Amino acid sequence: MRTALFLLLLLALAAIPGSLYPQRSADPNGVRLYFDQQPEIAALLDSLQLFDVYTSIWFSAIYILLFVSLVGCVLPRTQVHLNALRAKPVETPQKLERMPAYVTAAAKGDQLDRAEQVLRSRGFRVRRLDDSVSAEKGYLKETGNLVFHYSLVLLLIAVGLGGGFSFSGQRVLVEGDTFVNNLASYDAFSPGPLFFENELQPFSMTLEDFEVVYDLRNPANLGQPVDFIANVTLDDGLTNSNSDIRVNFPLEAPGANVFLTGNGFAPVITLYDGVGNIAFSGPVVFLPQDSNMTSLGVIKAPDASPEQIGIIAFFYPTAQELESGAYASIYPDPIDPLLTMNVYLGDLGLDAGIPRNVYALDITDLDLIAGRDGPNPPIELRVGEMAELPGGAGFISFDGLKRFASLDVAYNPGGLWIMVFAFIALVAIVFSLSVRRRRVWVRQLAGKIEYAALARGDDDGLEELIVDLRKEIEGD
Amino acid sequence: MGLLAVALLMFAFQLARLKDDPTESRFERYGFWVLGAGTVVLGVGVFLRGVAAQRVPWANMYEFAISGALMILTIYLISLRVKDVRYVATFVTGFSLVTLFAAVSLFYVEVKTLMPALQSYWLVIHVVVAIMATGFFAIAAGFHIFYLIKAAGVGRALMDRFPDLRQLERVAYRFNMVGFVAWSFTLIAGAIWAERAWHRYWGWDTKEVWTFIIWVVYAGYLHAMATRGWTGKRAAILGLIGFGAVIFNFTIVNLFFKGLHVYSGL
Numbered sequence: 001m002r003t004a005l006f007l008l009l010l011l012a013l014a015a016i017p018g019s020l021y022p023q024r025s026a027d028p029n030g031v032r033l034y035f036d037q038q039p040e041i042a043a044l045l046d047s048l049q050l051f052d053v054y055t056s057i058w059f060s061a062i063y064i065l066l067f068v069s070l071v072g073c074v075l076p077r078t079q080v081h082l083n084a085l086r087a088k089p090v091e092t093p094q095k096l097e098r099m100p101a102y103v104t105a106a107a108k109g110d111q112l113d114r115a116e117q118v119l120r121s122r123g124f125r126v127r128r129l130d131d132s133v134s135a136e137k138g139y140l141k142e143t144g145n146l147v148f149h150y151s152l153v154l155l156l157i158a159v160g161l162g163g164g165f166s167f168s169g170q171r172v173l174v175e176g177d178t179f180v181n182n183l184a185s186y187d188a189f190s191p192g193p194l195f196f197e198n199e200l201q202p203f204s205m206t207l208e209d210f211e212v213v214y215d216l217r218n219p220a221n222l223g224q225p226v227d228f229i230a231n232v233t234l235d236d237g238l239t240n241s242n243s244d245i246r247v248n249f250p251l252e253a254p255g256a257n258v259f260l261t262g263n264g265f266a267p268v269i270t271l272y273d274g275v276g277n278i279a280f281s282g283p284v285v286f287l288p289q290d291s292n293m294t295s296l297g298v299i300k301a302p303d304a305s306p307e308q309i310g311i312i313a314f315f316y317p318t319a320q321e322l323e324s325g326a327y328a329s330i331y332p333d334p335i336d337p338l339l340t341m342n343v344y345l346g347d348l349g350l351d352a353g354i355p356r357n358v359y360a361l362d363i364t365d366l367d368l369i370a371g372r373d374g375p376n377p378p379i380e381l382r383v384g385e386m387a388e389l390p391g392g393a394g395f396i397s398f399d400g401l402k403r404f405a406s407l408d409v410a411y412n413p414g415g416l417w418i419m420v421f422a423f424i425a426l427v428a429i430v431f432s433l434s435v436r437r438r439r440v441w442v443r444q445l446a447g448k449i450e451y452a453a454l455a456r457g458d459d460d461g462l463e464e465l466i467v468d469l470r471k472e473i474e475g476d
Numbered sequence: 477m478g479l480l481a482v483a484l485l486m487f488a489f490q491l492a493r494l495k496d497d498p499t500e501s502r503f504e505r506y507g508f509w510v511l512g513a514g515t516v517v518l519g520v521g522v523f524l525r526g527v528a529a530q531r532v533p534w535a536n537m538y539e540f541a542i543s544g545a546l547m548i549l550t551i552y553l554i555s556l557r558v559k560d561v562r563y564v565a566t567f568v569t570g571f572s573l574v575t576l577f578a579a580v581s582l583f584y585v586e587v588k589t590l591m592p593a594l595q596s597y598w599l600v601i602h603v604v605v606a607i608m609a610t611g612f613f614a615i616a617a618g619f620h621i622f623y624l625i626k627a628a629g630v631g632r633a634l635m636d637r638f639p640d641l642r643q644l645e646r647v648a649y650r651f652n653m654v655g656f657v658a659w660s661f662t663l664i665a666g667a668i669w670a671e672r673a674w675h676r677y678w679g680w681d682t683k684e685v686w687t688f689i690i691w692v693v694y695a696g697y698l699h700a701m702a703t704r705g706w707t708g709k710r711a712a713i714l715g716l717i718g719f720g721a722v723i724f725n726f727t728i729v730n731l732f733f734k735g736l737h738v739y740s741g742l
Contacts, residue, residue, distance in 0.1 A: 012693050221588045412676070
């Protein structure tokens with residue numbers, strides 16, 4: 001017990017730093033930021049695994065020790081308890097008057113039969129001896145205690161195995177696009193250590209429509225989104241079904257659940273190069289930058305000639321011009337959408353075989369031909385408009401506006417088991433805490449009758465129990 | 477409306493304080509009448525907030541605090557019928573008052589529409605049980621405090637009117653027991669909700685971390701109560717550490733720690 005207590009307190013203490021420092025599992029950006037701002041301290045913290053507290057050696061050591069001590073404690077107790085369950089109540093002790101609760105009364109004939117009957121009806125396990133009755137009840141307390149601890153062990157195993165077989169993958173899907181469930185289709189994929197590719201069951205999913213509902217009634221939060229609805233068609237090879245994915249309401253796809261985790265705008269853009277060929281065409285995913293959905297997007301056209309074209313574009317769903325001449329979005333819904341673009345020419349660096357972030361453009365070696373600080377003003381387009389790029393570099397058109405949804409496909413087989421064991425543990429701890437283990441003895445002596453009771457642990461109801469029992473047995 | 481509740485509670489606070497003198501039982505009776513009235517007014521206030529918001533009134537810090545205060549008072553008034561625990565009236569009323577004060581002056585926000593992540597029936601289950609657990613832990617903390625004061629032998633004249641140490645310890649244990657079970661449930665319900673909303677049942681979000689810490693500390697307390705040499709003062713201190721963590725989780729973690737449980741609305 002003392003060891004368990006010590007390890008529990010140590011575990012609580014060890015969990016604290018995980019809430020003070022950003023964790024790689026929960027907040028990878030926070031960790032990156034920490035490294036950028038204080039690289040030396042970050043390196044020190046990292047060597048102590050303070051950015052991965054819950055998978056660190058020291059945290060693991062504590063809970064593994066805790067569970068070892070738990071098993072070491074619970075196994076022998078199980079044996080003892082099984083024996084107790086099979087055994088009869090103990091023999092009546094010689095000196096009942098030493099028990100914490102004790103009363104005597106004048107005997108009115110032989111009342112042991114009556115005592116036996118009363119105790120049995122109260123759920124006691126009763127053993128009849130020569131001149132006394134020995135009874136015990138509340139075995140459920142220890143049963144609950146043991147079941148609780150075993151459930152915790154099983155829960156930990158379920159967490160481990162479940163995490164092993166689990167996977168989660170992210171995919172950004174523009175309205176009208178289809179996702180096919182295989183490894184290559186994911187933008188990012190994180191499998192557990194025991195994941196095997198067959199776990200991905202075949203299905204495809206098309207994002208038909210994405211709708212955002214804004215609050216237009218409550219002045220305290222006008223324009224705050226109150227619902228995100230991704231309407232998808234799911235095709236599992238046999239049937240087609242249409243359903244909505246919303247926050248809190250994931251879609252049950254074959255072998256995984258699909259969750260909605262983000263959204264944004266994807267303007268449809270066509271770019272013609274200087275010789276009149278289409279250098280780029282399609283929706284571009286723009287990443288939201290603020291609560292009014294000012295969004296940033298990058299277009300790369302490495303096939304454009306005579307020179308490659310790169311564009312950094314801002315999208316304002318409801319644009320308003322500021323005094324400085326810059327724009328800001330004043331509402332997240334596209335009421336007056338505007339696209340502004342800085343256009344660059346030069347080698348985009350895509351041909352060297354180095355993987356590049358599609359959401360960023362390295363402008364160090366590029367020439368700015370249109371932009372706020374460039375030789376020409378930035379290109380401004382509204383839906384349906386087309387503009388000519390300076391110097392005969394080409395044309396660009398803003399053909400339409402779509403939305404995109406960020407979807408998470410996740411599977412963890414441990415979840416159900418964890419829930420089952422957690423609820424078993426909960427029920428068991430209720431029994432363990434509320435049931436009282438009590439022993440009662442009734443002894444008939446010449447001329448008097450003795451009542452005594454003993455409890456395991458602290459029990460303030462013993463006296464009352466004895467008085468009640470006496471009343472019931474003696475019938476007054 | 478909120479102010480009225482505060483005023484009434486303050487009144488109850490002052491009167492209930494006098495009950496420590498057994499000869500002045502009239503004051504004590506008035507104190508409990510006023511406490512009951514204050515609780516009813518607070519209940520109406522919380523209910524009206526729910527009507528105004530058209531949902532359960534515990535979706536942000538302000539609402540959690542007023543519902544929490546109501547819960548503590550309700551639990552206390554009910555437990556008075558089960559057991560004579562009049563002697564912690566001062567603590568319970570005082571604590572509720574501080575909670576309400578903080579709610580009205582620091583956490584107040586206008587009624588806002590729920591963000592999509594909070595639109596779930598788990599908001600009803602997970603949070604109401606969390607509030608209940610907090611209520612039981614809070615009252616138990618009152619017993620711990622009086623236990624420690626009495627055990628230290630300070631203020632004898634007053635503390636002699638309190639029940640003996642064994643009794644204080646026992647009642648605290650009961651309240652913590654119920655609180656622990658409720659807390660375990662809220663943790664499980666939270667994990668189920670997190671699986672729906674954040675596609676994982678547990679992710680060591682700051683709030684999850686502190687919920688875990690609180691659970692472990694109270695588990696430690698329950699072990700201490702079953703360990704020879706750890707009952708009494710040490711267990712009481714552990715119980716208070718646990719309750720300190722509950723308060724820390726509600727205030728500091730909500731306001732200053734970065735995490736997914738950003739519902740304070742401030």
